[in-house]
Amino acid sequence: MVSAQRRPRGETRRQILRLAARWLQQRGYHGFTFAQIADALEIRSSAVHYHFPSKDDLVAAVFARYRASFAWWSQQPVQVQASPVNRLERFLDLEARHADNEQVGPLGVAGVEYASLPAAACSEAEAFRDDLVAWLTLTLEAGRQTGAFRFVGEPGDQARLVIAAAQGALQLARLHGVRDFHAVRRAMLGNLLTFRVCKTS
Amino acid sequence: MVSAQRRPRGETRRQILRLAARWLQQRGYHGFTFAQIADALEIRSSAVHYHFPSKDDLVAAVFARYRASFAWWSQQPVQVQASPVNRLERFLDLEARHADNEQVGPLGVAGVEYASLPAAACSEAEAFRDDLVAWLTLTLEAGRQTGAFRFVGEPGDQARLVIAAAQGALQLARLHGVRDFHAVRRAMLGNLLTFRVCKTS
DNA sequence: GTCTATAACGTGATAGAC
DNA sequence: GTCTATCACGTTATAGAC
Numbered sequence: 307m308v309s310a311q312r313r314p315r316g317e318t319r320r321q322i323l324r325l326a327a328r329w330l331q332q333r334g335y336h337g338f339t340f341a342q343i344a345d346a347l348e349i350r351s352s353a354v355h356y357h358f359p360s361k362d363d364l365v366a367a368v369f370a371r372y373r374a375s376f377a378w379w380s381q382q383p384v385q386v387q388a389s390p391v392n393r394l395e396r397f398l399d400l401e402a403r404h405a406d407n408e409q410v411g412p413l414g415v416a417g418v419e420y421a422s423l424p425a426a427a428c429s430e431a432e433a434f435r436d437d438l439v440a441w442l443t444l445t446l447e448a449g450r451q452t453g454a455f456r457f458v459g460e461p462g463d464q465a466r467l468v469i470a471a472a473q474g475a476l477q478l479a480r481l482h483g484v485r486d487f488h489a490v491r492r493a494m495l496g497n498l499l500t501f502r503v504c505k506t507s
Numbered sequence: 508m509v510s511a512q513r514r515p516r517g518e519t520r521r522q523i524l525r526l527a528a529r530w531l532q533q534r535g536y537h538g539f540t541f542a543q544i545a546d547a548l549e550i551r552s553s554a555v556h557y558h559f560p561s562k563d564d565l566v567a568a569v570f571a572r573y574r575a576s577f578a579w580w581s582q583q584p585v586q587v588q589a590s591p592v593n594r595l596e597r598f599l600d601l602e603a604r605h606a607d608n609e610q611v612g613p614l615g616v617a618g619v620e621y622a623s624l625p626a627a628a629c630s631e632a633e634a635f636r637d638d639l640v641a642w643l644t645l646t647l648e649a650g651r652q653t654g655a656f657r658f659v660g661e662p663g664d665q666a667r668l669v670i671a672a673a674q675g676a677l678q679l680a681r682l683h684g685v686r687d688f689h690a691v692r693r694a695m696l697g698n699l700l701t702f703r704v705c706k707t708s
Numbered sequence: 709g710t711c712t713a714t715a716a717c718g719t720g721a722t723a724g725a726c
Numbered sequence: 727g728t729c730t731a732t733c734a735c736g737t738t739a740t741a742g743a744c
Binding site: 540541542552553556560561562 | 739741
């Protein structure tokens with residue numbers, strides 16, 4: 307039998323979370339197993355159960371980390387001080403990183419596997435959605451006031467469009483390469499940014 | 508033992524496909540099993556294997572049917588004769604039906620579970636994507652020529668945006684109700700349809 | 709041609725060693 | 727506190743009955 311690993315304290319837990327997040331975004335909730343995580347870390351699958359008693363716990367923790375990461379990111383000075391257009395661009399850069407890593411977004415996973423996902427994970431995903439909607443709504447509204455963005459209707463609707471499009475674009479990118487993500491990005495920014503005046507028809 | 512079912516010839520196969528498609532769009536590829544299909548149809552799981560030797564075969568057939576359905580739908584006289592705006596509206600109506608049934612789109616499933624999906628299913632999904640992109644590109648291009656749609660850039664980019672947004676919107680709807688789908692729809696149509704003139708900046 | 713009994717394997721989870 | 731041996735179950739797939 308292989309002797310216990312000599313990993314720094316707390317490092318195993320962190321590695322488990324890292325792998326779970328990666329595979330969740332590449333294969334979905336049912337697409338990876340404790341055994342695969344254990345193999346990659348050269349421990350037994352039951353060691354994973356020590357750090358996360360059930361798969362529910364593990365995936366809920368992964369979703370919670372998405373939220374925390376985004377909260378941290380959005381509060382960085384460089385984001386707060388950026389213009390609304392710049393904030394949106396940076397958000398799309400963030401999503402593009404997923405595409406480069408052949409991953410989709412957490413909300414896509416939650417949406418697709420919703421009916422077979424543990425309740426705790428769904429709750430975390432919903433909360434993450436709320437955070438994103440709120441942040442994007444504020445960003446888009448601010449950008450419209452400065453005249454940088456042009457759109458009709460509610461900023462909240464437009465925020466949901468941005469989230470949905472980014473999510474869907476990541477999935478298209480899996481099927482047909484990263485170019486599809488950038489195509490969606492171009493189209494979306496073109497629609498939002500193009501200087502234009504509305505005919506008051 | 509329960510005696511063999513007396514189902515009309517070919518009906519079992521059709522029912523299997525129906526259930527598989529429904530659950531694929533509600534739970535994802537790994538979210539349903541042969542046993543569940545068998546239970547619902549009151550047969551043994553091995554009977555399902557007679558109609559579809561492997562799960563690969565079953566899911567590939569489901570994806571193939573999505574393609575065939577869309578091809579049939581898009582060639583109906585009512586679609587062919589409709590205006591571009593109307594065709595887009597009808598397409599979104601089609602997607603909205605998924606939202607009403609608490610389902611996501613096939614491309615969303617394929618994108619999210621891509622790395623854990625059988626190759627045959629991926630190929631069918633990619634072909635389906637190609638069909639959708641081609642049809643939407645033509646529709647959007649035609650609509651722009653008549654002045655009904657206004658957007659900058661390539662129609663192909665805009666087509667990918669529509670697909671991505673619809674896909675993502677269905678997933679958001681799972682998390683937060685059908686209202687999110689309609690919000691995305693409003694925003695998207697608002698951006699495409701609003702009468703406006705472009706400043707040649 | 710259609711379906712059933714059963715196998716072979718993979719999965720999440722528990723009890724207990726160190 | 728951290729990890730391993732092992733279990734009980736669910737899943738896909740095969741061989742064979744009718």
